Amino acid sequence: MPGPKDLDPSSSPRALLGAELRHAREKAGLSQGELGGRLFVSGSYIGQLEAGTRRMQPEYARLLDEVLGVDFFLRNCRAAAKSEYPEHFAEAAEAEARATAIREYAPLLIPGLLQTPGYARAVFRAYRPTAPEEEIDKLVAARIERAHLLHGPTELLLWAVIDEAALRRVTGGPGIMAEALRHIVGITEAHQAIVQVLPFSAGAHAAMEGAMKLMDFEAAPPLVFFEGVGTGRLEDAPSVVRLQRLTYEHLVASALSPQNSLALLTEMAQDYAHEEHP
Template identity: 80%
Template sequence: MAGPKDLDPSSSPRALLGAELRHARERQGLSQDQLGQRLFVSGSFIGQLEAGTRRMQAEYARMLDDALGTDDFFQRNCAAAAKSKYPEHFAEAAEAEASATAIREYAPLLIPGLLQTPAYAQAVCRAYQPTAPQQVIDELVAARVDRARLLDDPTEPLLWAVIDESALRRVTGGRAVMAEALRHIAGLAHRGRVIVQVLPFEAGAHAAMQGAVKLMDFEEAPPLVYFEGVGTGRLEDDPEIVRHQRFTYELLTASALRPENSLALIEVVAQDYAHEDHP
């Protein structure tokens, strides 16, 4: 019987790699949990590899080839599936985001990437890398703008963002940039494309004071939570961790302003920036 063929990098290598993994696993008569035990990972992790929501790392590719008797197929092809235009620490999360059916995010310090305008993204990327060549910054901005194209679909994914008031008040890129950025968010909310809540200063202490929260749900894979720091990030699929972060997010939505009041505040702040920029 002929073995699996190398993947075509011009197609969707991660999805094809996941399909081949599912085929090889079922051919061996293994459940996701049984295969996961051989790799010392959870069954849900195997499910995410098969669904293409997680990147296959070289170490797992080698172990899969050993466990499934696929010669070096996964080792040969995981490099093509791992190519990304995003920073290494965020690449897996960005690609999972693209296949999510629902994204819930709390942003404590800046406007979430999916809601950023190009000018705002330019200011953020330049702040992260003040000495980088402009070409590098342009590539980062282009990747961020490309991510936001998933909102071109009129219904999916659901995007529910809780934005800290500090992100509205921090002048990033200048007042004109902030006015445009907030009006962009307001426009998406008016069209019913996103749900946005503002967590006001007056809410005081809250459940996510230690950092950002991003939860992602999928059609055919377990949910994920993404944690991000300065130049670092990791995805978690542990059900207990995901449940805890979901509860944290629910507490945030309870502490935040209602969507209609949040929209009113965003529009007022945008108007203030516009007036201050043009006395």
């Protein structure tokens, strides 16, 4: 019987890799938990690999080949690892594309799915002050492409809590900020996202230590993504996910209502537009 074929990078390598993993695991008579135990990872991690929500790392691909008695995963995991996103964010972006619900707290900048090209360009130029313009163009294009999730055929719940600090920081100039806030207003009024503003008046709150992104999936356990300067990590431990979900609920309770948030965003957009054209 012929062995499994190499993955075609032009298709969906991660989905095919996950399907092959499920087939090989079931053929070996192992549950997700049993296979995870042999790799010293959780059963939910194996489930996420099979669902295509997690990227298969080479060290795990090698162990899977050994445990399952195949010569497939290490050869093909590199095809599934190709991404247009920065390395620290690539796995989260690909998981995001498969999510059914995303709940995000953004303390310092407008969430990527809600950014305009002008705002994204200002952010990336600040990150990479000496990068060639072509590199910035690619990063901006990839970020704006992500926003197509809001207009796709599947219903995605995007619920963002944005700190007032992110809205007050003039990124790219008043004109760019006016456009960025009007864009959020438009998305909110089109019922493509729920947006709440966490005002300065809320004082101390449950997520003062940083940003978070919770992602739920139809056929895989939830994930939470933590991001820092040039780094990021996905967590699937149930205790971590539960804590971050509770934290997010506290933020929602402390934030302005969606209606009052919309009013504030509209007012701030007008103020920025006035600064641009006094």
